[in-house]
Amino acid sequence: MSTPGAAAPEPSPIDAAREAYEHTRRLLFPFRFERWLALGLVAFLDQCGRGGMGGAMPGGPPGLGWPPSSGSHAGPDLSGLGAWLTAHVALIVTVAAAALAAIVAVLALILWIGSRATFVYVDDVATGRAEVSRPWSAHAERANSYFAWRFGLAAVLFVSMAVMVLLAVLSVVLIGRGEVGGATLGTLLLIALVPAFLLLLVAGGLAAQFLRDFVAPLQIHGRTSCGPAVRVLVGLVRAYPIPFLLYVILKIVFGVLQGMLLVAAACLTLCCILVPVVTQTALQPLFFFERAWSLCLLRQMGYDLLGPEPLPAEPLADADLP
Numbered sequence: 001m002s003t004p005g006a007a008a009p010e011p012s013p014i015d016a017a018r019e020a021y022e023h024t025r026r027l028l029f030p031f032r033f034e035r036w037l038a039l040g041l042v043a044f045l046d047q048c049g050r051g052g053m054g055g056a057m058p059g060g061p062p063g064l065g066w067p068p069s070s071g072s073h074a075g076p077d078l079s080g081l082g083a084w085l086t087a088h089v090a091l092i093v094t095v096a097a098a099a100l101a102a103i104v105a106v107l108a109l110i111l112w113i114g115s116r117a118t119f120v121y122v123d124d125v126a127t128g129r130a131e132v133s134r135p136w137s138a139h140a141e142r143a144n145s146y147f148a149w150r151f152g153l154a155a156v157l158f159v160s161m162a163v164m165v166l167l168a169v170l171s172v173v174l175i176g177r178g179e180v181g182g183a184t185l186g187t188l189l190l191i192a193l194v195p196a197f198l199l200l201l202v203a204g205g206l207a208a209q210f211l212r213d214f215v216a217p218l219q220i221h222g223r224t225s226c227g228p229a230v231r232v233l234v235g236l237v238r239a240y241p242i243p244f245l246l247y248v249i250l251k252i253v254f255g256v257l258q259g260m261l262l263v264a265a266a267c268l269t270l271c272c273i274l275v276p277v278v279t280q281t282a283l284q285p286l287f288f289f290e291r292a293w294s295l296c297l298l299r300q301m302g303y304d305l306l307g308p309e310p311l312p313a314e315p316l317a318d319a320d321l322p
Helices: 013-028 033-046 081-087 089-127 133-138 140-176 180-222 226-239 241-268 278-282 284-300
Strands: none
Touching (some): 180 241, 226 241, 278 284
């Protein structure tokens, strides 16, 4: 194992990709169905909290005069809306709070499962094993710390987007009033919100990706919580900005190619491959390579996790931390 901080050549994401390819070829072939299935399950769980979620549109409150009365061409009668909301404000607040709490609880559970599985998959890819229960319990403390950071990041993004939505609504209201000063202010605010929203999406996506690709492995290597691992990653990014930038660009290209391959496979299998776990099992070399890529890049920087032995579970003494 290389020593962190030792003099080394400039890390290369391209060389790391070659190493990840060889690591994937060596550990996944010859093909063994039960091994690919176990890794497919872990890879599926690792993706929890990283995809989108659909939503439903609830119906409106009763007694608002919908549909409109016969002969009316002015749309639904909303004259009773204010009175209904006033009369049922306590019920509305209670239902809204309960719904919000339920949504947050479900999302937190999904993020927690994905966080625990992230450490399981790192362990399996690094050691070449296909285990679930041992790494699930061995890395529990670090995975919970990682989950707290992921949940905090999601909360910050949600609040930031909610503020932007409110500002966008305010801008539309100002423009709709027709006053010159207000319309100008609203227009400028809308123009400023567009790049701010895009920047927030990019920053949030990069933060989430770097947490998974680098912080979680650094936690395992240092046997530490998420905070110290984040500080180590910040130092590495400052020391090697170009390799990390190239890694991000190559990961985007890889993601596009992976998506195209998935679409082709879905067409050939009549979408049967899109069934959860089936996707990750059938295309396990892609998921395994993607997970090994950042581990190989970290190894070039002096943080080596790859090896046949299970990754350690007990924390090191403070003097032994990198």
